[in-house]
Amino acid sequence: MNDMTQTAPASGLKRHLPLLTILVVAVIGFFTLRDYLSFDTLQDNRETLLTFRDSHYAVLVLMFLALYIVIVAFSLPGAAVASVTGGFLFGLWAGTVYNVIAATIGACAIFFAARAGLGQALAARLDASEGTVKKLTRGLHENEISVLFILRLVPAVPFFVANLLPALVGVKFRNFLLTTALGIIPGALVFTSIGVGLGEVFDRGERPDLSLLWAPHIIGPILGLAALAALPIVTKALRGRSEG
Template identity: 75%
Template structure:
């Protein structure tokens, strides 16, 4: 797909995809929070497992489609969906389905924002001067590293990492690459937790997502963050020496 996406001629029409996404996200925030939960998964676990066993690829198609919608419209329940992938399909296949679905959903909201607000904002940034111009040039020089950091840093909300790059005009191919690769570490952790959900439900307990902050989990992820930031630091040091 080309990085230079054609935008509709009508000033309002190009905002429609993003407006639809924001509207659905707002409605979903207030209406779906009680449905996309671990309790819903627990109450329907037998039916889901039976359907998976008898119609595996149909279940895969439905799961991936639902996950894409959740991500594309920033609906509540993304963490539950990721763990459901592990619960239904195991660690390897579950991680693969989670990553594919999340990447497609993230790309959908990225393109919607790019066609809308991103087109006009990017044009303004291109014409800007002073501090804004320096920030823009710095982002362009370190685009891959910054995008990886947005994906790897645990405190950055997923929808923020989808919208901000579109609004500042990063290349779609770089966004796609860093999304597909950058969400793998977190995807593995969530899927891994989901693999053990059956035993958690049998004990009548709620999944412990605090595992994400255990040193043996967060440590490697922070290490990847440092690795992603290394090119930025090297360029900064070289820039100061050349100044």
């Protein structure tokens, strides 16, 4: 009996270990890497990177993907810098593809880490809940794709939250993967396009303006897509009221 009681806590701790590792690395990285994963570092090494790209393109792509995945998976500072760097090194279309691939893989890593531990237990409690919580949980699962698209498309939602929250409420992984890969494309295009002209910005002694994402002609269409994603939820709600 004692062996069983000792094994259970150890097993529970093991399930939480991936998420705990991510949180610890994220905190350490926040205080230690902010000055390294920056545009200053990119500017100081721009010629070296461009020369290496021209002679070892495939190797640089793999290195870029690996670094970006680590940044996203461990929620390290520098995700925006990485996205802009993708455009600077590889151009708009290739850079966007690489950015989306890396960000999606990193997001999936957080999803699995969270679902393996805390998410598994919390999702089970939500499924067994009653009353208002049960209604909200049922509504979420009936509209998973719409809700997940909204999380991805609304810029005010931090990327880490959009990765972690779905795992904690038990959404299907295939829906998470689909909405992540497609939902981050608009933002990726914006940041990658900033990177395309980064060389000229550096030559002027300036820093890239990441506030471009909030310009009306950019944020307007993105919010329009978010509204379109919310349309099925609104339609179901209105239909339910009319039938009631």
